[in-house]
Every structure is written in C-alpha cells, then in structure tokens.
Amino acid sequence: MARYFLHLSNSVGYLRDDEGIDVTNSDEAGRIAAQTIRSMLSEEVKQGRFDLRGRIEIADDHGNTVRTVPFHEAIQMFTDGPA
Amino acid sequence: MIERHLAKLRARGDLSQEEEQAIRAAISEYRDYPADCTIIAAGVEVDHSTLLLDGFMCRYKDLRNGQRQITELHVPGDFADLHSFTLKYLDHDIMTLTPCRAAIVPHENLRRITEQFPHLTRLYWFGTNVDAAIHREWELSLGRRTARGKLAALFCELQLRLQVVGLADEQGYDLPLTQTDLAECTGLTNVHVNRTLKELREAGLVEVQGGRVAILNLADLRRAGEFDPRYLYLRNV
Numbered sequence: 349m350a351r352y353f354l355h356l357s358n359s360v361g362y363l364r365d366d367e368g369i370d371v372t373n374s375d376e377a378g379r380i381a382a383q384t385i386r387s388m389l390s391e392e393v394k395q396g397r398f399d400l401r402g403r404i405e406i407a408d409d410h411g412n413t414v415r416t417v418p419f420h421e422a423i424q425m426f427t428d429g430p431a
Numbered sequence: 432m433i434e435r436h437l438a439k440l441r442a443r444g445d446l447s448q449e450e451e452q453a454i455r456a457a458i459s460e461y462r463d464y465p466a467d468c469t470i471i472a473a474g475v476e477v478d479h480s481t482l483l484l485d486g487f488m489c490r491y492k493d494l495r496n497g498q499r500q501i502t503e504l505h506v507p508g509d510f511a512d513l514h515s516f517t518l519k520y521l522d523h524d525i526m527t528l529t530p531c532r533a534a535i536v537p538h539e540n541l542r543r544i545t546e547q548f549p550h551l552t553r554l555y556w557f558g559t560n561v562d563a564a565i566h567r568e569w570e571l572s573l574g575r576r577t578a579r580g581k582l583a584a585l586f587c588e589l590q591l592r593l594q595v596v597g598l599a600d601e602q603g604y605d606l607p608l609t610q611t612d613l614a615e616c617t618g619l620t621n622v623h624v625n626r627t628l629k630e631l632r633e634a635g636l637v638e639v640q641g642g643r644v645a646i647l648n649l650a651d652l653r654r655a656g657e658f659d660p661r662y663l664y665l666r667n668v
C-alpha cells in the first residue's frame with residue numbers, strides 16, 4: 349500500500365488534502381480521483397451547474413505530483429449529433 | 432464502567448437499582464480492541480452482544496469492488512449489536528474506528544433479563560427501535576440530502592448522542608475519525624468531504640480539525656442538516 353494525496357483545484361480555489369488515501373498504486377489513486385470528480389460534478393449538476401474547469405493533482409508521500417487528472421478526463425461528454 | 436450506557440438508558444426511561452444491578456451482573460468480561468478491527472463479521476453466529484464503553488465503532492457493509500458504506504456509528508454507551516441477541520448472525524460487519532473498550536454480554540444473560548426484567552427488556556427494545564430510526568435518518572441523508580446537508584446532519588446527530596453520555600456540549604466534541612470514515616458514512620469521496628468541510632467552515636457552521644468538531648453555530652448547523660432531534664427519542668433530556 350502507498351499513500352497518495354488528492355489536491356483539488358477548481359473555480360472555488362485550491363484545497364489541500366492533508367489526510368491522503370492508502371491504495372496499491374498510482375493507477376488506483378487515479379481511479380479514485382476520477383470517481384471523486386464524478387461525485388462532485390454530479391452534485392453540482394443536481395443544482396443546475398456544470399463546471400469542468402478544475403483538476404485533481406495526485407501527490408505521493410514525498411509531496412511530488414505524480415499525476416494530474418483534469419475534470420474533463422473523468423467524464424465522456426456528448427453535445428453534438430443525434431442522441 | 433457502564434455509566435455512559437446507564438446515562439443513555441436514563442435519557443429514554445427510568446431505571447431502577449435492581450435493573451442497574453441486573454445489567455452489571457449480565458457482563459461476563461471486558462475487552463480492549465485496537466482501531467480498524469472487525470470485531471463481528473457478517474454471517475458468523477455470535478453468542479454475545481457487545482456494549483461499547485469507550486471509543487467509536489460502526490456497522491458497515493462492503494460491495495465487491497471494495498466500496499464501503501457505514502450504516503451507523505456507535506458512540507460510548509451504545510450496544511453495538513443488541514439485535515444479534517435475536518438475529519444470532521448479523522447481515523453486516525461491526526468494526527472499531529478507534530481503539531475501543533467494550534463489555535461482553537452473553538446472549539444467555541440477556542435471555543435472563545428478558546425473563547426477569549420486563550421493563551428493562553422494553554427499554555432495550557426501545558433502544559433497537561431508536562437504532563432503526565437512526566438508520567431511516569441516514570437513508571434520508573444518503574438518498575436525498577446534499578453533501579453539505581449529509582455532513583451537517585451527521586454532526587448534529589453525534590453532538591446530541593455524545594451529549595447524552597457526557598462527551599459533548601453545544602460547543603462541540605472530540606471525534607477521532609478520518610475523512611475516509613466520514614466519506615463512508617455519507618456516500619461521498621474523501622476529497623468531496625474535505626471540500627464540504629471547508630464550505631461548512633466558511634459558512635460559519637462547524638470546524639472539523641485535528642479530531643475535534645467545533646460547532647460555530649448550532650442553530651444554523653441544525654438548519655443546514657434539517658436536523659429534528661425527535662428521531663433520537665430523548666424523552667428525559
């Protein structure tokens with residue numbers, strides 16, 4: 349297990365994760381970051397707002413950013429063409 | 432040792448000296464558990480109920496993909512599984528969230544209480560009904576409340592339940608849980624909990640830091656969580 353920290357940056361500002369999550373590797377941390385983004389966006393959508401301008405920075409135990417997940421990478425979006 | 436349990440019972444009904452003595456006599460031993468330890472596994476037959484004296488425990492269920500839902504938190508003074516007396520095995524696990532001290536009450540001794548102390552038996556029945564009421568309130572949170580409402584409701588519930596056993600006042604209480612624990616209580620993710628805690632702090636409702644829940648404005652926090660304490664049935668408070 350390794351500890352990763354998911355720092356959030358969006359239109360509201362920057363939110364540091366001081367607690368972190370214990371996962372097997374950075375891929376799993378990436379999956380959790382995507383789930384997190386979907387969870388937060390879904391809540392916003394229920395309030396009639398959808399803002400994709402944000403990202404989660406995944407940092408390791410030494411504080412190095414190992415990966416960045418932009419909000420738009422966590423979802424598939426369709427706006428044109430037939431439904 | 433069981434003063435918090437007695438305080439919890441007395442918040443909901445009167446308790447005689449004989450009944451108090453019967454509870455003390457029903458305890459067979461005391462056990463200490465480390466944090467993060469599953470003390471009762473779903474599906475396994477148990478012959479005793481666990482009375483939490485110190486620390487925090489939870490009831491939880493897991494999905495195959497590892498996602499966990501905590502279905503109720505237990506505070507000192509709670510029976511974590513009085514319902515195992517009749518159910519014999521549980522449909523959920525019970526684990527410690529912090530180091531815990533518990534009293535073990537064999538089902539055989541509970542059976543004796545039901546035979547000899549009908550009023551105390553009704554108080555315990557009342558207790559399992561209150562657990563069901565707490566579950567209904569959590570259903571409402573999980574299904575319908577916003578992230579902010581879910582956490583506000585949870586902090587209000589714990590404030591009152593801990594106050595009953597002398598571990599909280601209107602300014603706040605110690606809550607040595609992680610953001611992961613709170614996420615698993617509310618069906619949110621850690622980061623979402625973190626962000627919502629920031630919102631609650633900035634709105635002047637509650638500040639959660641370093642294992643302490645500092646209530647900044649109880650009336651507004653209750654409004655944010657649409658908290659109606661009647662579901663806790665505290666008749667004598």
